[in-house]
Amino acid sequence: MSLAFYLNIVMSGLLTGLVYGLAALGLSLIFTVTRIVNFAHGGLMAFGLWGAAALAARHGADPLLAMPVVAAGLFLGGFLLHRLLLGRVAAAPEHLRTLTTLGLALILSAGLAALPATAPPGAAVAAAASPTGDGLTFGPFLFDRIELRAALMAGIVTALLVLFFNLGRTGKAIRACADNPFGARLVGLNLERLQAATFGLGAAIAGIAGCLLAQSDSVRPHSASDFLALGLIVALVGGLGSVEGALLGGVAVGVAESLGGALLAPPLKDLAGYAVVLLVLVLRPQGLLGHSE
Amino acid sequence: MMPKRQDLVRLIETAPGRLARSAADLWRDWVDATTWRGKTLGVLVLLALATLPAWGGTPLVAAMIAVLWLAYAGQAWNLLAGFAGLFSLGHALFIGIGAYLAAAFALHGGLGPWPGALLAVPAAALAGAGIGALGCRAGLKGVHFTLVTLILAEAVRLGALHLDGLGAAAGLALPHPATAGKPVAFYYAILILTGLALVVVRLLLRSRLGYRWLALREDPGAAAASGIDPYRARVAAATISAALAAPAGVFLALYLRHVDAEQTLSLSRSLGPVLGAALGGIGTLVGPVLGAFVVVPADQALTWLIGRSHHDLSALKPLAAGLALVLVAVAAPGGLWPGLARRLGLLKPPPDQRGDAA
Amino acid sequence: MTELLSLEAVSKNFDGVAAVVEVSLTVAAGASVALVGSGGAGKTTLLDLIAGALRPDQGHIRFDGREIAGLPPERVAALGIARAFDPPRPFPALSVEDNVVVGALLRERSLTEARRQALALLEPLGLAALRHRPAASLQPGERKRLDLARALATRPRLLLLDEILAEASPDEAAALAETLREFARRDGLTLLLAEHDRHTVAALAGRVLALEHGTLEPDPGAPAEAPP
Numbered sequence: 001m002s003l004a005f006y007l008n009i010v011m012s013g014l015l016t017g018l019v020y021g022l023a024a025l026g027l028s029l030i031f032t033v034t035r036i037v038n039f040a041h042g043g044l045m046a047f048g049l050w051g052a053a054a055l056a057a058r059h060g061a062d063p064l065l066a067m068p069v070v071a072a073g074l075f076l077g078g079f080l081l082h083r084l085l086l087g088r089v090a091a092a093p094e095h096l097r098t099l100t101t102l103g104l105a106l107i108l109s110a111g112l113a114a115l116p117a118t119a120p121p122g123a124a125v126a127a128a129a130s131p132t133g134d135g136l137t138f139g140p141f142l143f144d145r146i147e148l149r150a151a152l153m154a155g156i157v158t159a160l161l162v163l164f165f166n167l168g169r170t171g172k173a174i175r176a177c178a179d180n181p182f183g184a185r186l187v188g189l190n191l192e193r194l195q196a197a198t199f200g201l202g203a204a205i206a207g208i209a210g211c212l213l214a215q216s217d218s219v220r221p222h223s224a225s226d227f228l229a230l231g232l233i234v235a236l237v238g239g240l241g242s243v244e245g246a247l248l249g250g251v252a253v254g255v256a257e258s259l260g261g262a263l264l265a266p267p268l269k270d271l272a273g274y275a276v277v278l279l280v281l282v283l284r285p286q287g288l289l290g291h292s293e
Numbered sequence: 294m295m296p297k298r299q300d301l302v303r304l305i306e307t308a309p310g311r312l313a314r315s316a317a318d319l320w321r322d323w324v325d326a327t328t329w330r331g332k333t334l335g336v337l338v339l340l341a342l343a344t345l346p347a348w349g350g351t352p353l354v355a356a357m358i359a360v361l362w363l364a365y366a367g368q369a370w371n372l373l374a375g376f377a378g379l380f381s382l383g384h385a386l387f388i389g390i391g392a393y394l395a396a397a398f399a400l401h402g403g404l405g406p407w408p409g410a411l412l413a414v415p416a417a418a419l420a421g422a423g424i425g426a427l428g429c430r431a432g433l434k435g436v437h438f439t440l441v442t443l444i445l446a447e448a449v450r451l452g453a454l455h456l457d458g459l460g461a462a463a464g465l466a467l468p469h470p471a472t473a474g475k476p477v478a479f480y481y482a483i484l485i486l487t488g489l490a491l492v493v494v495r496l497l498l499r500s501r502l503g504y505r506w507l508a509l510r511e512d513p514g515a516a517a518a519s520g521i522d523p524y525r526a527r528v529a530a531a532t533i534s535a536a537l538a539a540p541a542g543v544f545l546a547l548y549l550r551h552v553d554a555e556q557t558l559s560l561s562r563s564l565g566p567v568l569g570a571a572l573g574g575i576g577t578l579v580g581p582v583l584g585a586f587v588v589v590p591a592d593q594a595l596t597w598l599i600g601r602s603h604h605d606l607s608a609l610k611p612l613a614a615g616l617a618l619v620l621v622a623v624a625a626p627g628g629l630w631p632g633l634a635r636r637l638g639l640l641k642p643p644p645d646q647r648g649d650a651a
Numbered sequence: 652m653t654e655l656l657s658l659e660a661v662s663k664n665f666d667g668v669a670a671v672v673e674v675s676l677t678v679a680a681g682a683s684v685a686l687v688g689s690g691g692a693g694k695t696t697l698l699d700l701i702a703g704a705l706r707p708d709q710g711h712i713r714f715d716g717r718e719i720a721g722l723p724p725e726r727v728a729a730l731g732i733a734r735a736f737d738p739p740r741p742f743p744a745l746s747v748e749d750n751v752v753v754g755a756l757l758r759e760r761s762l763t764e765a766r767r768q769a770l771a772l773l774e775p776l777g778l779a780a781l782r783h784r785p786a787a788s789l790q791p792g793e794r795k796r797l798d799l800a801r802a803l804a805t806r807p808r809l810l811l812l813d814e815i816l817a818e819a820s821p822d823e824a825a826a827l828a829e830t831l832r833e834f835a836r837r838d839g840l841t842l843l844l845a846e847h848d849r850h851t852v853a854a855l856a857g858r859v860l861a862l863e864h865g866t867l868e869p870d871p872g873a874p875a876e877a878p879p
Contacts, residue, residue, distance in 0.1 A: 500762070518736075520756075
């Protein structure tokens with residue numbers, strides 16, 4: 001096989017990896033600020049996926065248009081969820097927080113099963129997306145237009161988030177909550193509301209990631225628990241609590257999957273990500289860019 | 294890091310004596326702690342369980358096998374979560390090791406499943422030690438362990454799904470043993486196993502290791518200041534909990550005569566004991582048992598309901614489980630057992646409040 | 652004099668705030684030394700550093716000649732340094748007796764022996780009558796004494812006490828001081844006490860060091876150190 005072939009495999013993995021990174025980012029964000037591992041994250045992503053697919057199937061709309069709708073809805077839902085429910089277990093022992101989000105994950109998956117079924121998203125997406133063909137050549141690279149677009153969106157959303165957290169007033173307030181909750185309260189920040197907002201933001205990010213994953217037919221995880229495992233793997237590889245880590249982890253897993261699928265056998269694609277995380281857990285347990293206490 | 298060889302040998306040699314003593318202690322605990330009402334109820338329940346096959350029909354026996362299985366698996370899980378403070382979402386892995394080993398030996402080797410059954414405990418113990426070692430490293434948050442268990446269990450499930458040697462998607466079917474069609478033998482086996490689990494757990498709790506676990510659970514910082522090495526204590530807990538879970542897998546393989554990745558190694562298999570112990574009361578001896586008595590009948594009722602309905606109501610199961618988990622976490626974190634015991638007046642108040650001399 | 656504990660230019664910062672600044676001190680074996688300073692002076696941080704709960708940014712901490720800075724707390728405890736916390740941290744759900752048993756288990760292999768030692772420690776500290784009570788149900792003074800009993804059960808050579816005499820009535824403080832002196836005498840225990848009031852520790856400490864804003868001030872008024 002030629003170099004160009006491998007380059008394209010790696011590039012494809014990189015592009016998918018950016019979306020993976022976005023998914024992990026939401027998870028990391030929620031964990032850093034609210035100290036909750038959101039086991040319902042996979043379900044939220046699956047919901048985003050469904051939203052995109054449903055819109056594509058029903059109205060022939062470009063799944064990208066589903067993004068704002070899904071994001072807004074999940075932000076609101078996540079905000080309320082934290083305000084009304086999760087806020088109560090915020091101070092409880094960790095296992096109670098785990099039980100709560102686990103329960104929510106189960107409820108979400110029940111909800112997802114109850115939603116009207118849609119055609120396999122990939123096909124619908126391809127039909128709704130750019131009608132001018134889906135190949136774009138650039139040097140040795142042959143880009144899949146849809147994949148490229150999804151990766152670009154993921155990159156834009158990530159960049160917007162970075163700007164938000166570094167320049168925006170609310171963003172900085174949220175960071176203060178994460179770094180020093182006691183101090184933040186002293187300064188007059190409404191901790192509960194900011195944490196709820198962060199949860200909502202994380203949920204919205206999950207939904208967006210789900211929408212973006214709907215773009216590609218080759219992406220196999222369609223179930224909530226598959227998405228959860230993916231998000232957790234990427235977050236662990238990159239390091240919980242690190243933005244750059246989430247992206248790096250996503251790329252690492254994406255490329256590993258891509259290579260694994262091409263070099264070994266397509267079904268073993270899933271296992272590639274697990275191999276990466278196992279390696280990281282043994283060699284650098286806090287994640288590639290994570291910190292240990 | 295590993296316990297010394299002569300310690301292990303001594304442990305095995307004194308095991309029967311210790312178990313017998315622990316059973317006696319368990320009996321005495323129960324006698325001391327329960328009121329007359331509690332004693333009566335306990336005796337009735339035990340009698341009913343002991344004689345069940347005589348008066349219950351086959352469906353009831355089958356249902357009780359499921360209840361007792363979940364009670365057993367719940368005890369193994371609860372040891373890790375409730376007493377050592379490590380929340381595992383991947384116990385299906387340890388159960389699966391037992392199941393697959395039993396199945397593999399049943400199918401090959403001509404010696405029946407028993408070598409596999411014997412191997413299951415040390416194999417699972419090794420896996421538990423490995424996962425404990427990976428998940429409990431210094432400087433990492435507690436939730437790290439939970440994530441490691443979840444991910445590794447999923448990884449093994451996927452591996453089993455794809456490996457033809459382990460049956461791939463279809464799984465492995467065990468040959469029919471002599472006990473086919475005789476659930477009574479299985480019933481008493483699981484009943485005895487569950488009783489043994491209670492005895493073993495109590496033994497552990499009252500041991501030096503048990504004290505260390507409880508201290509670690511209560512206040513890891515103060516525990517460390519008292520000389521307790523958190524890493525070693527946690528790895529030991531994971532090892533023992535895994536070893537306890539393996540026989541549940543062996544039982545599963547022999548009873549269902551079938552193992553496959555989806556049924557044996559899935560997340561729902563991991564969540565069963567979690568749900569049972571959480572509902573009953575994490576960190577109590579009775580909790581997992583009580584929880585099993587709630588979860589299994591509820592599950593079977595839902596199965597019946599789903600089967601009868603014209604619509605696809607299969608989503609009811611995760612919905613019910615999810616609601617139960619959320620409600621327990623938010624409204625009854627100690628589980629149903631403490632409230633029930635209090636409401637029904639089954640337990641005496643603790644010694645110091647009774648007016649007894651210290 | 653044998654030097655049991657020595658700190659050399661130990662410093663610790665938290666996010667740019669200097670909690671402990673270049674502290675150097677030595678404690679002789681068998682001595683009773685008090686660290687006196689107002690709240691926030693860095694007393695607890697210093698104890699945290701010695702006990703291994705924190706790692707110093709700079710400096711050396713030597714115990715019995717051996718470098719212990721950066722060792723995890725359980726190693727430090729095994730080497731013979733125990734501590735009583737402020738506020739006290741007994742294990743809430745465990746009984747009073749079980750709390751002390753946990754400490755005793757550091758040195759005892761037999762559970763029966765550990766229990767016997769635990770009971771022997773509860774007596775002089777006035778906790779024997781409460782031994783089956785869950786620690787969470789104790790009064791603050793009782794919790795402090797339980798914390799102390801657990802620390803003593805580990806048979807330490809150096810005992811770090813954080814505000815052990817504070818909030819006690821003069822009578823209680825005197826009794827506690829006497830008990831501590833007795834333990835120190837009997838077991839050759841070295842005491843390092845952190846208190847915010849000099850007069851409280853007067854009866855107990857042979858030497859008093861003043862800590863203010865993380866810096867140790869030489870104390871010309873203190874008597875020369877001598878074992879009690």
